[in-house]
Amino acid sequence: MNEIEKFKEKLKDKGYKLTTQRRVILDVITENRDKHLSSEEIYDLVRLKYPEIGLATVYRTLQLFEELGIVYKLNFDDGRNRYELYHNENHQHHHLICLKCGAVIEMEGDLLENLEEAIEETKDFEIIDHNVKFFGYCSKCRSRYN
Amino acid sequence: MNEIEKFKEKLKDKGYKLTTQRRVILDVITENRDKHLSSEEIYDLVRLKYPEIGLATVYRTLQLFEELGIVYKLNFDDGRNRYELYHNENHQHHHLICLKCGAVIEMEGDLLENLEEAIEETKDFEIIDHNVKFFGYCSKCRSRYN
DNA sequence: TTGACAATTGAAAATGAATATCATAAACTA
């Protein structure tokens, strides 16, 4: 079963239909798996392939994809939702955001074990997900010629 | 030098004036140092003491206070800015957000040393600040009668 | 104390991202 078939199954399971729009949106996200596109950016890319699409459809679809676990919603504090393709390592990587140039760097690995352990124990809090961002200066912006 | 005097100094240093509005907003934030009030909530509390104040003034003042390091802006992914009084331990505590009841629990202590070390070394990224949130279920919501 | 001048304010309009509405247009299924 190929990717599209799997996708179709995932939709049908919940009673959703496979439409051209949804397929194109998935394509755009898949082709940009290294990026962290905002809804508006996705809209612009989708329109190149399917100019008739409406903005509302893109927003609706991204919401749907998030519910279905197809994408993961990110928040970089820039006032817009961003998305990346869902993969199991989503919960095991963090984002480093450069305060100067805005670059977003991925930090693989979780390394939160001791912190999460401390929380579960001392606070009796069951952790489902976490959101960790680091703000600072990337190597490019740290060099004196930038 | 008392608190208000220090505050006045801080403003004057940057050429800002001490107005009644700013003083009242500071009072409200100080009196709620354990909370994480949103702009709108602060506006409502301020109006009890100073009904003539405008909403824009509250937004402007919160922005200013953030620049001056008087408050710290929080983002709990609920679509509004929240603020807490700035203290050095801001960077050394995290927020646990209950997915069921919305409670926000403070987790004192940082415990990110090993993670930050790994980032600075492997990514050549100079960390200035971090933002760590945990989502899950608080002890109250975990009990079977809730 | 008083100007004078810059900073500040309040009210209202504007913005921008996201959501809701609703009539029309596809998908899936019997």
Added chain:
DNA sequence: TAGTTTATGATATTCATTTTCAATTGTCAA
């Protein structure tokens, strides 16, 4: 293929926040 949903696009709406601008208020120098 018809019939029943679900989905879509255009548009209006919401909500938090920001901007605008004329009027007001601090502050500092004289």
